[in-house]
Amino acid sequence: MKKILGIMGFAVLLSTGSCKKDSDFLNVPPKSVITTQTAFSDPALVLSVIGDLYNRQKDFSSLDDGWTTFADFAESFPSDNGSYYFVQNRNWDYGTWGIWDYGYIRDLNLFIDNLNASTQLLAADKSRFLAEGRFLRANYYFEMVKRMGGVPLITKTLTYDNSGNVVGLQIPRAKESDIYDFVISEAEAIKGSLPSDPSEKSRATQAAALAMEARAALYAGSIAKYGATTPQVSLTGGEVGIPASMATGYYTKALTAAQAIINGSAGAYKLYKVLPDLSDNFAAIFLDKSSVNQESIWVEDFKALAGKTHGFTTSDQPYSVSDEASDAGRLDPSLNLVESFEKLDNTFAPIPTKDGSGNPIYYADQQDPFAGRDARLAGTVMLPHSFFKTAFIDIWGGYLLADGSILSSDDATHLAALPGTTTLVQVVGKDGPTPTGEPLRTQSGFYIRKYIDPTTGSGRRGRGSDVNFIRYRYAEVLLNAAEASAELGDYATATTYINQVRSRAGLTTAIVLTGANYFDRIVHERRAELSFEGHTLFDMKRWRIATKVWDGNTQSLADLTSNLGSATKRNTQPWGLYPYKYYNPGNANNGKWVFKEVLPTNVTGVLTFRLGNYYSQINDGIITANPKIVRQPNQ
Amino acid sequence: MKIKFHYIIILAAMLAGSSCSKLDNVKPPSTTLKGQLMYKGTPIGVEYNQVPFRLYQTGYGGNSPITGTFDQDGNYSVLTFNGNYKFTIPGGQGPFQWKELPSGGRDTVAIALNGNQTVNIEVTPYYMIANSAITASGNNIAATFGIQKIITDATAKNIQTVSLFVNKTQFVSPADHAAEVDLDGSAITDMSNISLSVAKPTFPITQNYVYARVGIRISGVEDMIFSPLVKVSY
Incomplete structure (x- = not known):
């Protein structure tokens, strides 16, 4: 009986268990996947989704894409064995700089669709996330149009219906102006839903949207205006090129958007003026992440010891104070850039190395030749004998002897005896430059200072640096406003904007912009203020002067030192400036410094910008998949 | 374990046998198409590796051309398969004019390739x-x-x-x-x-x-x- 009871009980248990439907039994919710519905029900989860989308934004120069993204265009010399191609290649491939990440666009469109469909988020959260998604999408289209011209404008998620027919998914290129219009209209549409908080740097704000709008409208305006000088660079369908008649409209929009930031309606942004030394102050714009920094508007942020760091300091720190034995000194600013910084009286002059009769000038201090210049020079570039972290950096090329010959060696630890002595002494700087062109120490006579992190340990590979990359900042907004007003003929307004940026750099004598000088002045000012921030290529492209600046002719010493303030000055090969210690006991100049302009031996190529480089190639795979895509001009 | 040599011999024979078979079933391209840039029989010199051309094969899937550049004496040469091709030079390239179609595109030179062939490209410098x-x-x-x-x-x-x-x-x-x-x-x-x-x-x-x-x-x-x-x- 007991046995029967047991069996009965077991049978009952089985039968109750079997009452569960098969579908319920098989449908086990996965524990490792968050469903779309769940993800878009909680603001913290949505934030992590959009965090990934923020990470996938594309910058031309990016601290975590490697130092080489800063290295081209003869503004610097790449002191690294694997990277001399920057100064040895003759021209850029037509495909260089191209981007075409429609996977990212799809994810952004999906994000926007999912947000619109979500029901459990607070209205305020939802509208802010929505605006951020649209901001990222507009900014990415802006990045694409800068490189590719008009691209297919896809603002909905496309779905394939398995019919075998993909014609509906093949979208032709929009006009170049249409993409710029899209960026501008999106910025206008979303700015009201974004916070106006200057301490919010890494997420989209009202000022970020306006800064994007101002820059995009300025680019479109200058392509419309200066594109007229290169009629070959256009397509009949408008996919490349903007009609000149649209220039005024774009410049007006650029000025309005920039002025909305300048007049404070998007939050209290202002130029960073904190440190008494103007060069230190300029360098600190890029280092100061506190709320004191009201200049940076939108940044790619990093955090040390928390998984998001970059190796920019590791790659580019001075060799003698490097935290790593074989990582340093790769990005060396060129003399071309150094000479472009003005003197404090607003005039241009090369770094003086010879007096009027051709004799070398003897300097008591290594920094003397650079004295009395734009403070941004020493803020952007580490000059010889600058102080970094714990020591003065040691840049000199060797001893200049009385007979004019040079005594040097390939490393500071390889000693030699000076003539008339037997004691072995150091004959070259610990930081280079060596006559043999040793990599990882300077080969131009300078190191980069922008973004270099003085924090202890920031140069180690393991720790990395967490200096952020500023995508939009207030000084650029001022320069955009200055350029737009000057192009609209309002030189007085342009003058006030440009002089704000200049006086922060110590150039306190105001300049006056006129119809004759404004173009050269603005081109120069953007180079001085914004070098190594990813603007060079796009500026040269939109002004259509890239083919003149990188014209494929070798750059002689005469080219280097003449026409310094001219926008179309040739800049095809990076030069260096080597300091030498004069050795001539008994002579009044013994122990003083002599400087020589040197073209580093590895510079064998000449930068050549071809007409086909104005817009990056769309590769054949894309055109095969979508025959509606028209090819770029001149390729 | 006793090593069985006859297995090893069989294995070696199989390996040797299989290695003789023709695994690559696609013939390499063997037809040469070459020529020179000409104006009324006079060759045109250009800069080495700077003037590109495109060769489209009609009736072949995809839209990707064979691309190449002219030598400095205006010569070009392509090793490819027999077939029908269209030769063109992209817009804005070369120190010469290339015939434009009334519809807006670039004209092409039709080449029916059947064995080695020399096709000089006539342009107007x-x-x-x-x-x-x-x-x-x-x-x-x-x-x-x-x-x-x-x-x-x-x-x-x-x-x-x-x-x-x-x-x-x-x-x-x-x-x-x-x-x-x-x-x-x-x-x-x-x-x-x-x-x-x-x-x-x-x-x-x-x-x-x-x-x-x-x-x-x-x-x-x-x-x-x-x-x-x-x-x-x-």
């Missing part, structure tokens, strides 16, 4: 260099030549500069030269008789010859047109 003579005289390399304007209608373009390039190897171009002398287009007085002269360059290893040619840069056109290459011995 803006200018031609005629009667060029490059010689050594004293310490200089001197060139005399004439320029013939070919395109004279509304699409005609002016001469920006004429240049004499000298190099130690036979690659002579704006990118690769040891000596160069330029003459501004506006300074040309007699188009049929132009002289340029440049000092002989010196090389680390002395050689008693150089290569030279003259080129015309046409304003608004990226590529230069060149005279035939001359080896100048002295």
Whole structure:
């Protein structure tokens, strides 16, 4: 009986268990996947989704894409064995700089669709996330149009219906102006839903949207205006090129958007003026992440010891104070850039190395030749004998002897005896430059200072640096406003904007912009203020002067030192400036410094910008998949 | 375990047998298509590796062309399969005009390839260099030549500069030269008789010859047109 009871009980248990439907039994919710519905029900989860989308934004120069993204265009010399191609290649491939990440666009469109469909988020959260998604999408289209011209404008998620027919998914290129219009209209549409908080740097704000709008409208305006000088660079369908008649409209929009930031309606942004030394102050714009920094508007942020760091300091720190034995000194600013910084009286002059009769000038201090210049020079570039972290950096090329010959060696630890002595002494700087062109120490006579992190340990590979990359900042907004007003003929307004940026750099004598000088002045000012921030290529492209600046002719010493303030000055090969210690006991100049302009031996190529480089190639795979895509001009 | 040699022999025989089979079932391309840029039977010199061409195979899936560039004497050569091809030069390339279709596209040259073939590409250059003579005289390399304007209608373009390039190897171009002398287009007085002269360059290893040619840069056109290459011995 007991046995029967047991069996009965077991049978009952089985039968109750079997009452569960098969579908319920098989449908086990996965524990490792968050469903779309769940993800878009909680603001913290949505934030992590959009965090990934923020990470996938594309910058031309990016601290975590490697130092080489800063290295081209003869503004610097790449002191690294694997990277001399920057100064040895003759021209850029037509495909260089191209981007075409429609996977990212799809994810952004999906994000926007999912947000619109979500029901459990607070209205305020939802509208802010929505605006951020649209901001990222507009900014990415802006990045694409800068490189590719008009691209297919896809603002909905496309779905394939398995019919075998993909014609509906093949979208032709929009006009170049249409993409710029899209960026501008999106910025206008979303700015009201974004916070106006200057301490919010890494997420989209009202000022970020306006800064994007101002820059995009300025680019479109200058392509419309200066594109007229290169009629070959256009397509009949408008996919490349903007009609000149649209220039005024774009410049007006650029000025309005920039002025909305300048007049404070998007939050209290202002130029960073904190440190008494103007060069230190300029360098600190890029280092100061506190709320004191009201200049940076939108940044790619990093955090040390928390998984998001970059190796920019590791790659580019001075060799003698490097935290790593074989990582340093790769990005060396060129003399071309150094000479472009003005003197404090607003005039241009090369770094003086010879007096009027051709004799070398003897300097008591290594920094003397650079004295009395734009403070941004020493803020952007580490000059010889600058102080970094714990020591003065040691840049000199060797001893200049009385007979004019040079005594040097390939490393500071390889000693030699000076003539008339037997004691072995150091004959070259610990930081280079060596006559043999040793990599990882300077080969131009300078190191980069922008973004270099003085924090202890920031140069180690393991720790990395967490200096952020500023995508939009207030000084650029001022320069955009200055350029737009000057192009609209309002030189007085342009003058006030440009002089704000200049006086922060110590150039306190105001300049006056006129119809004759404004173009050269603005081109120069953007180079001085914004070098190594990813603007060079796009500026040269939109002004259509890239083919003149990188014209494929070798750059002689005469080219280097003449026409310094001219926008179309040739800049095809990076030069260096080597300091030498004069050795001539008994002579009044013994122990003083002599400087020589040197073209580093590895510079064998000449930068050549071809007409086909104005817009990056769309590769054949894309055109095969979508025959509606028209090819770029001149390729 | 006893090693069974006959298994090893069988395995070796199988391996040897399989290695003889033809695994690659696609024949390599074997048909050569070559030719030269011409204007009325005269070759046109261009800069090495700067003027591209495209070769589309009709009836073949996909839209991707075979691409290549012309040599500095205007030669091109492609190793490919038999078939029907269309040859074209992309817009804005070369110191010459290429026929445009009324519909807006670039014209193509149809080539039915069946065995090796030479197809010269006939184009209309803006200018031609005629009667060029490059010689050594004293310490200089001197060139005399004439320029013939070919395109004279509304699409005609002016001469920006004429240049004499000298190099130690036979690659002579704006990118690769040891000596160069330029003459501004506006300074040309007699188009049929132009002289340029440049000092002989010196090389680390002395050689008693150089290569030279003259080129015309046409304003608004990226590529230069060149005279035939001359080896100048002295």
